[in-house]
Amino acid sequence: MKLLAISGSLRRGSSNSALLEAAAAVAPQEAEFEFYDIGRLPHFNPDLEMGALPSEPAALRARVGRAAGLVISTPEYAHGLPGSFKNALDWLVGSVEFPNKPVALLWTEGRGEHAQMSLREILRTMSAQLVADASIAVPLYGRASTAEAVLADADARTALTHAMSAFISAIGPRSRGEAAVGAVTRNH
Ligand SMILES: Cc1cc2nc3c(=O)[nH]c(=O)nc-3n(C[C@H](O)[C@H](O)[C@H](O)COP(=O)(O)O)c2cc1C
Numbered sequence: 001m002k003l004l005a006i007s008g009s010l011r012r013g014s015s016n017s018a019l020l021e022a023a024a025a026v027a028p029q030e031a032e033f034e035f036y037d038i039g040r041l042p043h044f045n046p047d048l049e050m051g052a053l054p055s056e057p058a059a060l061r062a063r064v065g066r067a068a069g070l071v072i073s074t075p076e077y078a079h080g081l082p083g084s085f086k087n088a089l090d091w092l093v094g095s096v097e098f099p100n101k102p103v104a105l106l107w108t109e110g111r112g113e114h115a116q117m118s119l120r121e122i123l124r125t126m127s128a129q130l131v132a133d134a135s136i137a138v139p140l141y142g143r144a145s146t147a148e149a150v151l152a153d154a155d156a157r158t159a160l161t162h163a164m165s166a167f168i169s170a171i172g173p174r175s176r177g178e179a180a181v182g183a184v185t186r187n188h
Helices: 015-026 055-066 083-093 113-125 147-152 154-175
Strands: 002-007 032-036 069-073 102-108 136-138
Touching: 002 015, 002 055, 015 032, 015 069, 015 102, 015 147, 015 154, 032 055, 055 083, 069 154, 102 113, 102 154, 136 154, 147 154
Parallel strands: 002 032, 002 069, 069 102, 102 136
Antiparallel strands: none
16 A cells, blocks of 8 residues: 655755654555655646646656555644645645545644644645544654654654554555545544
8 A cells, every 4th residue: 555755844854754754664564655755846836737747746646646645744834834845735736636635644742733733724625634543743852853763762653653553544445445434534
């Protein structure tokens, strides 16, 4: 089951990217993670959607289309989303691949509440299906510069393990074309 991980941070030592890598490490075996680098995208411009889509936004949409779900972790910049991450979302607004896509949202406990509220509203507007049980605050207390550091923290590891299991349980029937979409909840 393919999952597309998107970090909202371009930073090399990003704690959000580390969270996603740690989530991939503890996810059930059937989960196959792919990481998307939002830094590859051009600035969104609706004019560019009029003809053939530029190659990188087209590639992003195709990856979203192939993924059974998205796992997202983003920092907060000035009480909002980082511009590069919002840019990636803007490229997906007009796509047919994004609506109804199950999403797991990971964030660092005690940080970025404004960005998270904003992101939830954006995802609701874009008709994503946020999976409540898979969307968690990970207790890191500043020890999160690498996936190894995240996983060395027993509480963080347990929280991520449960969240990823919940995500796979929620989207598994759906990705196999079965009807149990009830497990995927709209919770914004
Ligand atoms: C330009 C800038 C603005 C920031 N603004 C906020 C903010 O408004 N609220 C907040 O909680 N943290 C803010 N931060 C801190 C980052 O969200 C925090 O360091 C986060 O862990 C960075 O994520 P990363 O490690 O994945 O790059 C800001 C950081 C930067 C560089």
